[in-house]
Amino acid sequence: MKLFSAGIDVGGTKTQLCLTDEQGNILEEHKLETQLSRDPGKFFNWLFDELEQSCIRNGGTLSSLKGVGIGFPGVMNERTGTLTSAPALNWPAVDIRPLIAARYPGAAVLDNDVNMAALGEHAAGAAAGSGHFIMITVGTGVGSALFLDGRLYRGAGFAAGEIGYLIVRPGEYTAAADPEYSEFGPFEMEASGTGIGAKAADYLHSSGRPSIIRELAQGGPVRAEHVFAAARREDEAALQLLNQAYGHMAAVIKNIVLTLDLELVILGGGVVEKNPGYIDEIVKRVSRYTPHQPPAIRQAVLGNRAGAIGAAAAVRSKITSGH
Amino acid sequence: MKLFSAGIDVGGTKTQLCLTDEQGNILEEHKLETQLSRDPGKFFNWLFDELEQSCIRNGGTLSSLKGVGIGFPGVMNERTGTLTSAPALNWPAVDIRPLIAARYPGAAVLDNDVNMAALGEHAAGAAAGSGHFIMITVGTGVGSALFLDGRLYRGAGFAAGEIGYLIVRPGEYTAAADPEYSEFGPFEMEASGTGIGAKAADYLHSSGRPSIIRELAQGGPVRAEHVFAAARREDEAALQLLNQAYGHMAAVIKNIVLTLDLELVILGGGVVEKNPGYIDEIVKRVSRYTPHQPPAIRQAVLGNRAGAIGAAAAVRSKITSGH
Numbered sequence: 125m126k127l128f129s130a131g132i133d134v135g136g137t138k139t140q141l142c143l144t145d146e147q148g149n150i151l152e153e154h155k156l157e158t159q160l161s162r163d164p165g166k167f168f169n170w171l172f173d174e175l176e177q178s179c180i181r182n183g184g185t186l187s188s189l190k191g192v193g194i195g196f197p198g199v200m201n202e203r204t205g206t207l208t209s210a211p212a213l214n215w216p217a218v219d220i221r222p223l224i225a226a227r228y229p230g231a232a233v234l235d236n237d238v239n240m241a242a243l244g245e246h247a248a249g250a251a252a253g254s255g256h257f258i259m260i261t262v263g264t265g266v267g268s269a270l271f272l273d274g275r276l277y278r279g280a281g282f283a284a285g286e287i288g289y290l291i292v293r294p295g296e297y298t299a300a301a302d303p304e305y306s307e308f309g310p311f312e313m314e315a316s317g318t319g320i321g322a323k324a325a326d327y328l329h330s331s332g333r334p335s336i337i338r339e340l341a342q343g344g345p346v347r348a349e350h351v352f353a354a355a356r357r358e359d360e361a362a363l364q365l366l367n368q369a370y371g372h373m374a375a376v377i378k379n380i381v382l383t384l385d386l387e388l389v390i391l392g393g394g395v396v397e398k399n400p401g402y403i404d405e406i407v408k409r410v411s412r413y414t415p416h417q418p419p420a421i422r423q424a425v426l427g428n429r430a431g432a433i434g435a436a437a438a439v440r441s442k443i444t445s446g447h
Numbered sequence: 448m449k450l451f452s453a454g455i456d457v458g459g460t461k462t463q464l465c466l467t468d469e470q471g472n473i474l475e476e477h478k479l480e481t482q483l484s485r486d487p488g489k490f491f492n493w494l495f496d497e498l499e500q501s502c503i504r505n506g507g508t509l510s511s512l513k514g515v516g517i518g519f520p521g522v523m524n525e526r527t528g529t530l531t532s533a534p535a536l537n538w539p540a541v542d543i544r545p546l547i548a549a550r551y552p553g554a555a556v557l558d559n560d561v562n563m564a565a566l567g568e569h570a571a572g573a574a575a576g577s578g579h580f581i582m583i584t585v586g587t588g589v590g591s592a593l594f595l596d597g598r599l600y601r602g603a604g605f606a607a608g609e610i611g612y613l614i615v616r617p618g619e620y621t622a623a624a625d626p627e628y629s630e631f632g633p634f635e636m637e638a639s640g641t642g643i644g645a646k647a648a649d650y651l652h653s654s655g656r657p658s659i660i661r662e663l664a665q666g667g668p669v670r671a672e673h674v675f676a677a678a679r680r681e682d683e684a685a686l687q688l689l690n691q692a693y694g695h696m697a698a699v700i701k702n703i704v705l706t707l708d709l710e711l712v713i714l715g716g717g718v719v720e721k722n723p724g725y726i727d728e729i730v731k732r733v734s735r736y737t738p739h740q741p742p743a744i745r746q747a748v749l750g751n752r753a754g755a756i757g758a759a760a761a762v763r764s765k766i767t768s769g770h
Contacts, residue, residue, distance in 0.1 A: 256603035270707075272600060279708020280579035289705055289739065294698035297735040375617035380706060382612055384593075385602020412620040416612065 128184060130175055130192045131244075131436030133237055133428075134158065136212030139171070140432040143178050146190070148247065148440060151182050153429060164218050165226070172227040191231030191442070192224070193435030195240030201282050202235050211307070233438045237431050238285065239276050241424070242269035244434030245390050249426040254388045258380055259424065260287070261393035262373070265308060266316045272384065288312035290376060314372040317348035317395045324351045324365050335361040352399045366405075374409030381410075381419045392424030451507060453498055453515045454567075454759030456560055456751075457481065459535030462494070463755040466501050469513070471570065471763060474505050476752060487541050488549070495550040514554030514765070515547070516758030518563030524605050525558050534630070556761045560754045561608065562599050564747070565592035567757030568713050572749040577711045581703055582747065583610070584716035585696070585725075588631060589639045595707065611635035613699055637695040640671035640718045647674045647688050658684040675722045689728075697732030704733075704742045715747030 128151065133140040135158060142153040159170040176186050198210025205221035224232045235243075242259040245251040251259065255274040261267045268285040270277040278284050289309030296310060305313060305322060313319040324337055325346040336354040337346060354362035377389055389410075396402045403423050411418045426433055451474065456463040458481060465476040482493040499509050521533025528544035530536075547555045558566075565582040568574040574582065578597040584590045591608040593600040601607050612632030619633060628636060628645065636642040647660055648669040659677040660669060677685035700712055712733075719725045726746050734741045749756055 268706075272595065277595060277707070280710040281708050283739075284708040285706065286708075286739075287706055290702050291698045291736060294694040295732075297737065371617040375614045379613050379702070383591075383608065383610055383703060383706070384600070385604050385607040385609075387603040409618075413614060414620065416606075416609075 127190050128179060128182065128188050129190050129436045129439040130178070131240070131432040131434065131439065132171065132175070132192065132194045133240060133431030133435060134171075134194060134196050134213070135237070136160065136197060138428070140428060141174060141178060142429070142432040142436055143182060144433075144436045144440070146440070148437060150433070152178055153432065154178075155428070160213065162214070164213075164215050164220075165223055168223045168227060172224075175228075186228055187230075189228075189230055191233060191439040192228060193233040193235075193240065193438040194220075194224075195235055195237040195431040195435050196220075197237050199282055200234050200236045202233075202278065205232075205234050207234075231439065231442065233435065233442050235276070235435075235438065236269075236282075238267045238269040239278070240432075240434040240438065241392070241426075241430035242271055242390070242434065243276065243437050244426050244430035244432070245392075245424055246271060246434070247437035248433055249430060250390050250422045250424050251388060256384070256386045257388035257390060258285075258377075258384075258386055259390040259392065260373075260377070261424075262316060262391065262395040263393040264316060264318050266312045266393075270384070287376065287380070288316070292372060311372065311376060315369050315376070320348040320351050320365065320369050320395075321346050323368070324348075324362070327361055327365060331361070333361065335359055337362055348395060349398065352395075370405045370409055374406050374413075377406065377419075377421070378410050378413045382416060386419055389419050389421045390424050391421065392427070392430070396423060397427060450513050451502060451505065451511050452513050452759045452762040453501070454563070454755040454757065454762065455494065455498070455515065455517045456563060456754030456758060457494075457517060457519050457536070458560070459483065459520060461751070463751060464497060464501060465752070465755040465759055466505060467756075467759045467763070469763070471760060473756070475501055476755065477501075478751070483536065485537070487536075487538050487543075488546055490536075491546045491550060495547075509551055510553075512551075512553055514556060514762040515551060516556040516558075516563065516761040517543075517547075518558055518560040518754040518758050519543075520560050522605055523557050523559045525556075525601065528555075528557050530557075554762065554765065556758065556765050558599070558758075558761065559592075559605075561590045561592040562601070563755075563757040563761065564715070564749075564753035565594055565713070565757065566599065566760050567749050567753035567755070568715075568747055569594060569757070570760035571756055572753060573713050573745045573747050574711060579707070579709045580711035580713060581608075581700075581707070581709055582713040582715065583696075583700070584747075585639060585714065585718040586716035587639060587641050589635045590716075593707070610699065610703070611639070615695060634695065634699060638692050638699070643671040643674050643688065643692050643718075644669050646691070647671075647685075650684055650688060654684070656684065658682055660685055671718060672721065693728045693732055697729050697736075700729065700742075700744070701733050701736045705739060709742055712742050712744045713747050714744065715750070715753070719746060720750060 129144045131142045139156045139158045143151045161167045197212045199208045208217045259269045266288045268287045290311035292310045336359040340350040351362045452467045454465045462479045462481045466474045484490045520535045522531045531540045582592045589611045591610045613634035615633045659682040663673040674685045
């Protein structure tokens with residue numbers, strides 16, 4: 125009898141699924157359009173239908189599974205199984221375990237998506253073998269997962285790693301004065317894709333000087349990709365804007381590494397993946413800080429697959445370690 | 448047969464010793480002038496002579512001890528027992544375990560002094576019952592210990608919590624341009640007693656305006672205590688200088704609490720103990736940061752006794768948990 129582990133990464137638009145064997149070899153992996161519903165029960169019915177099909181294609185059924193790991197875009201209390209703060213899914217606080225139990229009686233490991241991605245990079249990616257690392261994702265916002273003393277660290281209320289809200293300037297007490305950015309924190313407004321775009325728009329608005337950013341945006345909203353593209357063409361304003369963003373990211377990395385004595389930093393997310401020079405710029409700045417030994421800084425290698433791979437790995441390790 | 452646990456906190460000038468029974472009740476506690484020697488072996492001979500006397504006074508001998516816990520002012524690799532970076536003791540890197548074994552064959556639990564103090568506050572002080580807290584000591588420098596998921600967190604290289612070196616302004620790469628302060632980090636130069644004194648001296652040097660700080664220093668070196676005393680008399684410059692120091696401390700606390708999702712912050716050390724308003728000023732500033740729930744912020748209650756009490760507690764818990 126075959127024993128599979130399933131890993132699922134739920135996103136607002138795409139859901140990634142993977143099936144592994146007992147050794148962690150990937151048997152099947154695919155990306156689905158998330159069939160989102162106001163009724164979370166309907167969503168899980170759809171999800172387990174898909175998972176069942178996947179098991180059948182590999183010669184088994186849902187009962188061939190050792191367990192299912194699922195990562196969610198929100199705050200997951202992994203002990204009670206309650207999901208909160210998941211705006212991408214547009215659900216109220218949901219107790220996930222009974223919804224899964226209605227379709228699947230086996231073990232379910234639940235966590236947030238960034239934690240699962242960190243487990244994925246640890247199991248089969250850029251963090252293999254490390255006992256002390258942070259994984260930072262830079263995209264629309266900035267998020268992170270902490271892996272300390274050989275295991276995920278979740279914090280007193282399962283909200284560890286929410287670094288988007290880090291204070292950048294002491295005494296600037298409110299997160300974002302502009303309601304358009306009310307869901308973003310001070311550090312995100314410096315270093316995320318959203319923040320870089322907003323800073324560039326401000327700059328173009330207040331400065332009369334020419335910049336390629338303006339041409340690239342073509343009168344539409346200014347986005348981070350325009351700033352990175354302009355910087356590749358040596359545009360002065362774009363280089364300055366990115367220097368600010370890199371500087372804030374490097375200082376935050378330095379401070380977290382120093383506080384936690386980490387050996388490794390993994391950087392991922394759209395902004396990092398789409399801009400090949402990103403990692404080098406950060407390494408350069410972090411290594412300038414004295415007197416401590418700089419950590420290894422590497423790019424995440426699993427991309428959007430990390431969460432599902434990590435969720436399947438979480439199933440295998442939970443069951444092995446008897447938690 | 449009585450079974451004691453001994454806790455020792457080694458300092459450059461004073462060494463604190465405590466003896467507890469199996470339940471953690473303190474049988475004896477005292478402060479000794481540290482008999483420092485270039486030869487660490489001589490130091491441990493003296494220390495165990497003192498400890499033996501303490502056991503005899505309580506009706507036992509060294510063999511009545513379950514174990515000895517010792518906190519050191521330096522970086523302690525608690526697995527190998529090697530002490531490094533201990534300028535207060537003026538020793539090179541020392542392998543501590545054989546020196547102890549020469550006098551005492553039982554269990555020895557070794558750690559740095561701040562970690563032991565955090566264990567003390569957790570065992571019998573301001574952090575009783577907490578599973579996720581940071582203890583920050585503000586004195587000549589700034590140090591901290593992290594207690595995460597119900598245990599001390601030490602980091603990849605036993606250097607976690609060295610927050611004195613936190614970067615305060617992105618891009619300020621060197622720790623201290625002034626060689627007088629070369630052992631202090633950027634955050635320490637804002638928030639420690641040393642930093643507050645140095646900032647005040649700079650202010651008095653560059654400003655011609657009158658300040659009570661100048662009178663209090665009486666032509667000698669300006670120290671933090673002069674600044675706090677002047678602030679109590681509503682001196683404008685002193686209030687501004689402390690506002691800066693409090694602001695940096697509050698921002699660092701907010702950022703660490705946010706990153707690690709901590710429920711509690713314990714503040715101790717000379718600067719906190721000697722200035723009754725300190726905690727309130729920090730609470731006020733941390734609670735202004737939105738949108739997250741502020742942590743509890745409390746003063747350490749065990750003072751200089753915390754390290755020895757914690758070291759004895761470490762012996763009891765190590766032996767109970769079978770590590």
